[in-house]
Amino acid sequence: MSLLIQHDSDTAALRRGTRRFLIFAALVTLALIAAIVVRQGVFRQxxxxxxxxxxxxxxxxxxxxxxxxxxxxxxxxxxxxxxxxxxxxxxxxxxxxxxxxxxxxxxxxxxxxxxxxxxxxxxxxxxxxxxxxxxxxxxxxxxGLTALANQVRDEIVPMLKDVKVITGALADPKNGLPATLARIRDSADTLNALLANGNQQVNGIGAAATRVLGKAEEDLTHLGQTLEATNKRLPDMLDRTQQVLKHVEQITAEAEASVPSALRDGSAVAADMREIVSGAKQSWPIRNFVDAPAPATLKADSDPRGEAGRGR
Amino acid sequence: MGAKSLLLLVLLLAGCGSTPKAVDPPRVKAALEAESDGAKRYGRGDYAIAARRFEEASRLYASIDDGTGTTRNRRHRARGELALGHADVALTLVNAETVDVDGLLLKAQAQLALGRPDAARQTLATVTCPAACPQAPSLSLLQARVELVAQRPAEALAHAQAALALLKDKDEAAETANAWRSIAAAQLALGDAISARNAATSALEIDRKLALPEKIARDWLLLGDIEKVGAGDTAKSAANEAAKAAYQRALAVAEAAGLKEAAELSRRALGMTTQVPTPAPTQAPK
Known part of the structure; x- marks a missing residue:
């Protein structure tokens, strides 16, 4: 009897457990479904x-x-x-x-x-x-990538065409790179020849310059000798010149003091004399004896230089 | 003391007794003084300063709008320039004014001095001067000079003698000497050396009295030329000696007076080396 009773209680516990599990599972399923629906925007406006x-x-x-x-x-x-x-x-x-x-x-x-x-x-x-x-x-x-590729292609293709043209021009045998190189080679040869000729001429000029320098050196030697002689004589000459200049300065200084006043005096005296003579001429009774200047008549002279007898 | 007092008294009486003279304005007075001074210097043969004084007088007359005084002094100056040998300046001065007989005679004189006898002849042809006009002797003398240059001595002699006749008993010593000089040159060209020498001597005497060095020097040159061609029956060597002596007198006078051109002519006549180069002829207005 006790076994039966124990068996009944275990079964009931099992049933309760099973029931709880089923309820929980159903709730989780419902929650999952609700989440999916919400996630899908079923309830979203x-x-x-x-x-x-x-x-x-x-x-x-x-x-x-x-x-x-x-x-x-x-x-x-x-x-x-x-x-x-x-x-x-x-x-x-x-x-x-x-x-x-x-x-x-x-x-x-x-x-x-x-x-x-x-x-x-x-x-x-x-x-x-x-x-x-x-x-x-x-x-x-x-x-996108295609458009980008198309853009790159559009820009690259003309460049490639230009490169092709340039390459073709460079490869031209008449006017291209080979011909240019040939001309440069010719020019280089000519330049070499010119340089060689120039070197020869420079050597010639160098020889002439050496001769000129030699002559100049001789002249400078002569000049040096002349300057030495001048240096010997110059101090005495300068001393004498200085003495003369001192004298001239003294004379000039004296003249500066005396000449202007003398000139002024002379001028003043002359002016006074003119005034006196003029005044005397105009004063009575002298003015009655002095003839006032009249229009002049020159004596006729058709040959003032005597050229009639012995001309120019 | 008594004589001095008497002289003073006489002076006072003379001064009181005479009429007071009108006083010219200062500018007129200055112009007259310059002209008078120029005339005095011209008479003394100081032609350079005379020309400057006449120029000054001419300016002063122009400044007071006195046309007569301006023209008169321009002509005086032209005569001074001619005497100095500046014929181109003289011609410019004469060309710038209204031309009358005096002006035309001066113009012809300048043209002759510049070596333009044809132009001088044309100028003289335009002169209207009867025998009684005061410029008739000068006109005849200039015609004589034109004829001399044109190698027509007979016509030159006729003009010069006519001038001499017109100058008789007149106080025109310079023109009388010019007439004798022209007669001498014409007679020399005609080969009459004796008459030429007499005429030249007459010119020289007058010029000596006038103390005009250039004319004296040229008279001596003319006398030398006359002696050189041989006067009368004089021996040739003696003639040459006489000519040389005359040229040396000319050179001495010219050098003393500082007359370069006359001195140069004298040296050439003596056959001496030229020391002073002849100045290049100046381009003058016609």
């Missing part, structure tokens, strides 16, 4: 926008849509229209709708040169009006 492009290349459903590098939504659908155009629908969180202006555009970018493609919504310059829900935005593709 969103707004759809779309754009049209020629190709769906690098665009896939669920692809991230970003604004300024932040994920704000995803591609909701990619569909092909009857005219061959591709319509791409994006689902954007309503919280981020304030960044999407009516002139915003969508750009497909690569993360790095070979990274995954993302769609970036670039707001337009007019911030005063936002894009309406379901609005169709403009689309463009950023330059």
């Amino acid at each position: 969103t707004t759809n926008y779309s754009f049209v492009t020629d190709s769906a290349q690098d665009i896939t459903k669920g692809q991230a849509v970003k604004i300024a590098g932040f994920r704000v939504g995803a591609v909701d659908g990619v569909s092909l229209k009857d005219d061959g155009q591709v319509v791409v629908t994006m689902e954007i969180d309503a919280d981020h709708m304030r960044f999407i202006t009516h002139d915003a555009r969508v750009e497909l970018r690569k993360e790095g040169l070979v990274g995954s493609a993302t769609l970036e919504i670039l707001p337009g310059p007019d911030k005063s009006r936002l894009a309406a829900a379901q609005a169709r935005l403009t689309f463009s593709r950023a330059d």
